[in-house]
Amino acid sequence: MTDGSELNQVLSGDGVGRAASSFPGKPPRHNAARGPGSRTGARAAMDKPKLRKHSEEEKVAKIKVIEEQIAGGKSTLKDAVKRVGISDETYYKWKRARAAAANPASVSGFSDAFGDLLKLEEENQRLRHSLAEKLRHENAELRRKLGLSD
Template structure:
């Protein structure tokens, strides 16, 4: 024979949904507009909070890495992509890109100045060398001609 304790919860379980359905029918819905929630809004907030806690310090790029990223972005822009899209692919902001580009241009201009100064120094050295040779030749010619 079946145990009366086992059959009783089954009867309650079948009666409970019917009562809940009747209760829903009786209560009218409120007509207050509620803001729609996006699915997974809580999980998205949790992910962003977790991402924010993981990375507390900003990434510092070396000069070599900056040059590589600038080159990559320049190639992308050359192919017709927007700067925004190219910088997004590189993982930096547009502002960072423009700052790096500005400093790289200034550094290359400074490099050009250094090159120019080096060329001027070499030019002075060569002029003095040439002048010394010409003096020697001139002295030899004077000896041969007996103008001394």
């Protein structure tokens, strides 16, 4: 059994002993410069995402620039959004929000879909009645030509 002094050396990091998870030949990290609880690198980026607030005017201006570049055939969507400094997901989100603001009646897709469904059902009923009338007329004409009575 080992005495407590060897264990204290391993835990405190002085000198001889190393923790079991350390890699052989690799010096221990010195985190004193960062201070307790601070993080650097990828971990810090995960803690605080980079947020950039754009005004509505900036959003509209960037969307117009992108659309002009695409319409003019100067670049693809991916290149255009990269040039203005946003992602393609952000472009689509802004564009969808702009369309919703321009047409507030279509904000909820459910009401549009329901209205379209009702129109299609009405057209379907009209076409069914028209087809039934046409078939009745053709059937009566054939019976008359064949000499069959109703």
